[in-house]
Amino acid sequence: MEDVLFNSFFKGKRVLVTGHTGFKGAWLALWLAQLGAKVTGYSLKPPTEPSMFEALGLEKHIEHVEGDVRDGRRLKEVFDKSSPQIAFHMAAQPLVLDSYDDPVGTIATNVMGTVNFLEACRKTPSLKSVVCITSDKCYENRENRRAFVETDPLGGRDPYSASKACAEIAVSAYRNSFFSKQGSAAVASTRAGNVIGGGDWAKNRLVCDCARFLSASKKIQVRRPNATRAWQHVLEPLSGYMLLSRRLYEQGKAFEGGWNFGPSSDATVETVVRKIIALWKSGSYAVAAGQDAHEAGFLNLDSSKARRELGWKACLDLDESLSMTVEWYKAFYCKEKQDALFGLSVAQISRYSAKAKAAWK
Numbered sequence: 001m002e003d004v005l006f007n008s009f010f011k012g013k014r015v016l017v018t019g020h021t022g023f024k025g026a027w028l029a030l031w032l033a034q035l036g037a038k039v040t041g042y043s044l045k046p047p048t049e050p051s052m053f054e055a056l057g058l059e060k061h062i063e064h065v066e067g068d069v070r071d072g073r074r075l076k077e078v079f080d081k082s083s084p085q086i087a088f089h090m091a092a093q094p095l096v097l098d099s100y101d102d103p104v105g106t107i108a109t110n111v112m113g114t115v116n117f118l119e120a121c122r123k124t125p126s127l128k129s130v131v132c133i134t135s136d137k138c139y140e141n142r143e144n145r146r147a148f149v150e151t152d153p154l155g156g157r158d159p160y161s162a163s164k165a166c167a168e169i170a171v172s173a174y175r176n177s178f179f180s181k182q183g184s185a186a187v188a189s190t191r192a193g194n195v196i197g198g199g200d201w202a203k204n205r206l207v208c209d210c211a212r213f214l215s216a217s218k219k220i221q222v223r224r225p226n227a228t229r230a231w232q233h234v235l236e237p238l239s240g241y242m243l244l245s246r247r248l249y250e251q252g253k254a255f256e257g258g259w260n261f262g263p264s265s266d267a268t269v270e271t272v273v274r275k276i277i278a279l280w281k282s283g284s285y286a287v288a289a290g291q292d293a294h295e296a297g298f299l300n301l302d303s304s305k306a307r308r309e310l311g312w313k314a315c316l317d318l319d320e321s322l323s324m325t326v327e328w329y330k331a332f333y334c335k336e337k338q339d340a341l342f343g344l345s346v347a348q349i350s351r352y353s354a355k356a357k358a359a360w361k
Helices: 023-034 072-082 096-101 103-122 159-178 206-215 235-255 269-280 304-310 318-333 335-359
Strands: 014-018 038-043 063-066 086-089 129-133 186-192 194-196 220-222 231-233 257-261 285-287
Touching: 014 023, 014 072, 023 038, 023 235, 023 335, 038 072, 072 103, 086 103, 086 235, 096 103, 096 159, 103 129, 103 159, 129 235, 159 186, 186 235, 194 318, 206 220, 206 269, 206 318, 220 269, 231 235, 231 318, 235 257, 235 304, 235 335, 257 304, 269 285, 269 318, 318 335
Parallel strands: 014 038, 014 086, 038 063, 086 129, 129 186, 186 257, 194 231, 220 285
Antiparallel strands: none
């Protein structure tokens, strides 16, 4: 794949990605591998069946290591063996509703897993660039319908959101305590919105739930139709993470701290469902009885800092993002096209890269 966006920066670089068997992690590992990076992935087995990781056969394209980020010793062994120059931390328990069922496991993975990752990073001399991915839910949400900026207070009313706020605090503490020395790696954290795209099969996520229902010719069940979210295609924040990792690698401490990578607009749940049905060219939906009080009514991010200081900007509107997502799922659910999923995914990355290059000028 021609590298029109990063100018061969990642070619030959040793990159470690935790959580590479998850939805976002698999897309990141694929993109890096296609750019010629030597990718080592550390993660549990794929968290869903099916999964993006298995659908694309990514194990054949990277160094795949199974392990739990709660196992600090095992994680450090993988760092020692791979000697990464760049590290992305994406391993997490990523679901709000699951955090109510298993708050201890969620906090152990999202907080102590992050601490274990940072411990391994600070003891790896080869590292120059570290990016920890958290969530837009790390902010204290007062439902005031204002987009969050990086300096807003951290907080969380549910175990998942609280764990992400704690992870951010841990990253800041480690950066100030252990990565301030001359020659140490530069460390940043990132927050994205509601990420969509082909290959996500996590439960209780709107877009992949729509794909499941529509592929089975069933009526979509919608929770909180009026809830507003910052929907963005997975390649949008990933491009920001990768650009940030390059700036950290090349220019160091000037690009440390927290960064938002959100879309240019938001939309209600019902709007998204209607657009997906139109793209699928069939289907219907119904509003499920009751409202889930565990979920915030409004979430959005202000990405002015990334636009101003990194030159990054979101370049896909909601229609384009949903079109790419539906294209991927329809190929997956069409048995005659499943063998072409790897090529389709690479082609979507290429198309996105060309569009982003023009937008980032």
